Each structure stands twice: as C-alpha cells, then as structure tokens.
Amino acid sequence: MLTEIERRELEDAVKHYPEKRGAAIDALLTVQRHRGWISDESLLDIAQFLEITAEDLDSIATFYNLVFRKPVGRHVAFVCDSISCWIKGCEQVQEQIKNLYDVDLGQTTSDGRLTVLPIACLGHCERAPAMMIDQDVYGEVAPEKMKNIMDKYI
Amino acid sequence: MNIERPLTQHLRPDGSPRFLREYVATGGYRSLQRFGTELAPKDVQRLVGESGLRGRGGGGFPTGTKWSFVPMGPDAPKPKYIVANGDEMEPGTFKDRVLMEGDPHGLIEGMILAGYALDAEVGYIFLRGEYHLSAQRLNQAIAEAYAEGYLGKPLPGTTFRFDLHLHSSAGRYICGEETALINALEGKRAVPRAKPPFPQTVGLWGQPTIVQNVETLYNIPHIINHGVEWYHRLSLTKDGGTKIYGISGRVTNPGWWELPLGTTARELLERHGGGMADGVRFRGLLPGGISTSFVIEEHLDLPLDFSSFPPDVGRLGTGTMIILDDQTCPVGFVLNLEKFFARESCGWCTPCREGLPWVAKLLMAFEEGRATSDDLSLLEMHTKWLAPGHTFCGLAPGAMAPLQSALKYFREDFERHITIGGCPWSKKSAQQRVLV
Ligand SMILES: Cc1cc2nc3c(=O)[nH]c(=O)nc-3n(C[C@H](O)[C@H](O)[C@H](O)COP(=O)(O)O)c2cc1C
Numbered sequence A: 001m002l003t004e005i006e007r008r009e010l011e012d013a014v015k016h017y018p019e020k021r022g023a024a025i026d027a028l029l030t031v032q033r034h035r036g037w038i039s040d041e042s043l044l045d046i047a048q049f050l051e052i053t054a055e056d057l058d059s060i061a062t063f064y065n066l067v068f069r070k071p072v073g074r075h076v077a078f079v080c081d082s083i084s085c086w087i088k089g090c091e092q093v094q095e096q097i098k099n100l101y102d103v104d105l106g107q108t109t110s111d112g113r114l115t116v117l118p119i120a121c122l123g124h125c126e127r128a129p130a131m132m133i134d135q136d137v138y139g140e141v142a143p144e145k146m147k148n149i150m151d152k153y154i
Numbered sequence B: 001m002n003i004e005r006p007l008t009q010h011l012r013p014d015g016s017p018r019f020l021r022e023y024v025a026t027g028g029y030r031s032l033q034r035f036g037t038e039l040a041p042k043d044v045q046r047l048v049g050e051s052g053l054r055g056r057g058g059g060g061f062p063t064g065t066k067w068s069f070v071p072m073g074p075d076a077p078k079p080k081y082i083v084a085n086g087d088e089m090e091p092g093t094f095k096d097r098v099l100m101e102g103d104p105h106g107l108i109e110g111m112i113l114a115g116y117a118l119d120a121e122v123g124y125i126f127l128r129g130e131y132h133l134s135a136q137r138l139n140q141a142i143a144e145a146y147a148e149g150y151l152g153k154p155l156p157g158t159t160f161r162f163d164l165h166l167h168s169s170a171g172r173y174i175c176g177e178e179t180a181l182i183n184a185l186e187g188k189r190a191v192p193r194a195k196p197p198f199p200q201t202v203g204l205w206g207q208p209t210i211v212q213n214v215e216t217l218y219n220i221p222h223i224i225n226h227g228v229e230w231y232h233r234l235s236l237t238k239d240g241g242t243k244i245y246g247i248s249g250r251v252t253n254p255g256w257w258e259l260p261l262g263t264t265a266r267e268l269l270e271r272h273g274g275g276m277a278d279g280v281r282f283r284g285l286l287p288g289g290i291s292t293s294f295v296i297e298e299h300l301d302l303p304l305d306f307s308s309f310p311p312d313v314g315r316l317g318t319g320t321m322i323i324l325d326d327q328t329c330p331v332g333f334v335l336n337l338e339k340f341f342a343r344e345s346c347g348w349c350t351p352c353r354e355g356l357p358w359v360a361k362l363l364m365a366f367e368e369g370r371a372t373s374d375d376l377s378l379l380e381m382h383t384k385w386l387a388p389g390h391t392f393c394g395l396a397p398g399a400m401a402p403l404q405s406a407l408k409y410f411r412e413d414f415e416r417h418i419t420i421g422g423c424p425w426s427k428k429s430a431q432q433r434v435l436v
C-alpha cells in the first residue's frame, strides 16, 4: 500500500498531466526515493494508483536504467563510461573502485552500502572522467582521489 | 548594440544560478511587456522565421519553418504544447546544462514566447534524470515565475496564459528523439513513433506539439528584444546567432564558449581549447556529439555551422566536439561509441537492435586480435544496412556516422589491428590513458 506521503506526492504529480499515466515516471521515481527500489509490490501499488495494469507499468519501469527493479545499496555510484571519460581513463576509475570496495560494475558490496553502475555521458565531459554518487556529480576523478570522495558516503 | 554573447553574458563564472530578481534586472521577461498590440503572436513567429534560427539539438532544422506547420486560428485543435528537449544525453555534449543551471529563467521566457507565438498554452521541460541540479534550479525558477504572474495567469494586454511543468526523466538516450520523448511524457515505453504525422500536427496526446532543444529556446527572447538584423550580425555565416561550442578530450583547456556561429574548429581548438595537451597530437574530431562524422586536419578551417559542411564531410551536430589524439586507438574509440549505441538502442526495429551489437562485437574482435579482412567488409556493410531510411529513427544512422568516417580516415589503423593481431595501443594505452 502507498503511504500517506507517497500518495500525496503522487497526487501532486498527476496534476501535471491530462492523463494519470503521464505521471508514470514521476510515480516510479517518487516511490523509489522512499523505498530504495521498485519491488513487485511497489509496482502493483503504483499501477493501481495510475489505473493501468502492472504489466503495462513494468514495460515502462524496465525500460529506464534509473528505475531499479532490483534492490540497490544505500548509495549508488554511477561511473560514466562514455567517450570523453573513456579517453581520460574511466576504466581506471572502475578498477580503483573495485580495488577499494571489492565490487564490480552492476554489483552491490556485501554490506549493502554501495552499488556501482555504469552510466551514459553525465554531461560533464569537460571535466572527464566524471561520476555521480547518488545525486552529486564529481569531475576529474583521478583514481587517487577516489577514496576521499567515497569517504563522504561510506 | 554590443551584445556578443547573448546566451551566456550574465552567467556567473562560478556556475551559481541567477534567479528572478537578477534575471529581471538584466532585462529578463521584458519581451512579455510588449505582448498585445506592439508584439502580436504573428510578430514573434515572423521574427523567429526571419532570424534564420536553426535548431541547436543536432539537426539544425529551421525553427520558423517547423513552427509554420502548426495549425493556427480559431479552428486549430486545443490545447497545443511546447516541449523543451533537455534530455542532453549525446555523449560529449554539456551545453544545455550550462544554460539551465546558470540561468533557468531564460528557458522559461523562451518557452512563453514560443507558446504565445503558436497559441500553445501548456509547456513541458523534459529533463534528463541525472540533471538534479538543473531540476532543482528550474523548479525554483518555475515557482518564482508563477508567483510573479508570468505563468498561470493571462499576461497583461492579452488573454494568453501559459502553464509550465518540469518532467524529470529516468535515463535512456532514445528519450531525446522527439517522438520517443512524446511517448515518454505520455507515460508509455519510450520508443519512437512513425512520422508522418509529425508532432507539429499530431504530438502529445494527439495534439499539435513543438519539441525544441533547450539552447534553441534560449535564443528566442534575444531575437525578440534585439531584432533580426542584430541576430544576423552575431554570426560569421548565413546561419544567424551564436553557438555554445565545447571541447572535450586531451586538449590543454577543455570547456565551453559561446562564439559566433561559423567559428572554425581550428580557432576553437587552438585559441579557446589551448591546443592539444602536452605529449599528444591531433588526429581527428567529432564536431558535435558522437552521432557526427569524424573530420580531420584538412577540415579544420570549415566554419562550424549548419550550412558550410559539405554533406560528404559531415554535419555540425550539437557543436560540442570530442578530440581524438594520437595516443588513443581510433578503433577502441569507435568501439566505445558503438557499445553506447548498442546499449541505448530502444530495440524497436530489427536492423538497429541486431546490427549495433554485431558492430560492437566486430570492433571488439579487432581490439582482441581476432579480426580478419572479412570483418572489415562486414563493418562496411553495416554502414549501409543501418543507413538513413533503413531504420525506424535516427539513432542507428547516427551510430554509423563515426564508424563510416573512421573507416575512411583511419583505415590503416583498422588494418594494422589485423596484421599485428591486436591493438597497437594496448598496454601502452592502458598505462598512458591516465589523466593528462
Ligand atoms: C537518438 C536521438 C537522440 C536525440 N537526443 C536529443 C537530445 O537529447 N536533445 C535534443 O535537443 N535533441 C535530441 N534529438 C533531436 C530531437 O529529435 C529533435 O530533433 C530536437 O529536439 C528538435 O529541436 P531543435 O529543432 O530545437 O534542435 C535526438 C535525436 C535522436 C535521433
């Protein structure tokens, strides 16, 4: 069941669209913000609210890489792997994260604190290599700076 | 009039935002005060048409022409929509972000003007999900514009009112394609739609809809305030206005600059980018995002605009260029691009869904020393199988532009991968591809 707060936020979101389903992404992201990810149960709650089938909503949810249909860690690090960052060494950034936290792209640390995911160009190419942790973007992330940055989160 | 950088002149060097008070203090929202008799909707349409403004989202389509397809008059369908395309996921591109983070009200004013011109009463800003800072600042600016009566109320001297909503998306490059974007906004799976009908007549929820790149919309208030002649004089070529150009890759000073449209790549690279970084040499560049063709030394004096590129050379795209240097393997470079395209393909049509992963695998074979000359011909065939007209949208042909031009200009590098059975840059590249 949607919580009171979730329901209120969803009701605000649907006001922006002439049809309820227009708010599908807003709704998925809102519930994800509260619950961390979109479980089958969450999916059903949202679909009911939007008056569409869960299958229909799932075809949208599974399309987007920022909608998590599996649990993720308390923090998510998104490492840009597009061209400007590749030129400037995004592979070393990934390696450094693996060395420090023993976690590969697409995985979560065993203590559930950190998930590492690849991401398309973050629009900070002039400061490549770039990464985003939760909602914070970092540029020029030399491997030796990684520990310092990560310490703020884990 | 001595305004040379209309879009960015007031941006703060530290990137912090300008909100309503400052925006108005520098002439912001002034155009709205002339609505009514002095500035009728058809005047805005005419000025935008005569300015020669061309879309900054990569295609360079003339904005006035696009607007001319929107049904007008008392019998036109209602509502009509204005959508700002702020998906900006083209790798190497970061210009719309700079504008939205620094001067969020400029986008709102541009959208109100577009809405007024086309009698479209609702707007959406479609923003990529990763742009949290832009979202925060746009939300604050929208709230300010509502409080001040620029949004949500009939504007003085008119019966026109404009409502504006921010839609934050959740990833996937294809959402930037305008018809996929429309599906995304409607809460559907974001695959492109067949054209025709074009969104200008049948768009969001079946209504007439104009989708316009963020940078394009930022131009409109300045055209209205300062006039068509001024706008033409800004540029060095026949396309009007300025462009936010950018450089990434191994140059001394990567960044962005608002410059006259038609500035050459050489000037951009040498004067603004500070030339190549120490120890590396120039080999080629993609002029505007990764869906454009490589250009090389001999093209560096071409004006970077929408009319000067010969079609067999390429096109400007988004104007934010990516530099290929001599310490970076061109095959590895293109492999990175094709992996992106394969991952971001929406999967709707077969040539793209099946072809792009195949291309990526072929390039991988080059990098790993398994490629033969047959693979070279296979790559070449893909550039024809995925050419414009063979796929449902522009993603796959865009993916072929850098590949085809790389096969033309860097062919001996592909061949060298075959003869030496691996990547000449490997190891060396792994160590040297550290930060410069
Ligand atoms: C795969 C694909 C992705 C696109 N992504 C964007 C984008 O992120 N931003 C954008 O403004 N246009 C993008 N476009 C172009 C849009 O379809 C559309 O042409 C543009 O928004 C029109 O605005 P303009 O005329 O102001 O340039 C993309 C096109 C394709 C084929």
Ligand code: SF4
Binding pocket: B174, B191, B192, B344, B345, B346, B347, B348, B349, B350, B352, B353, B391, B392, B393, B394, B395, B396
């Ligand atoms: S070309 Fe690719 S992205 Fe475009 S519709 Fe076909 S599968 Fe989707």
Ligand code: FES
Binding pocket: A080, A081, A082, A083, A084, A085, A086, A120, A121, A122, A123, A124, A125, A128, A129, A130, B091, B092, B093
């Ligand atoms: S390529 Fe990494 S931020 Fe653009």
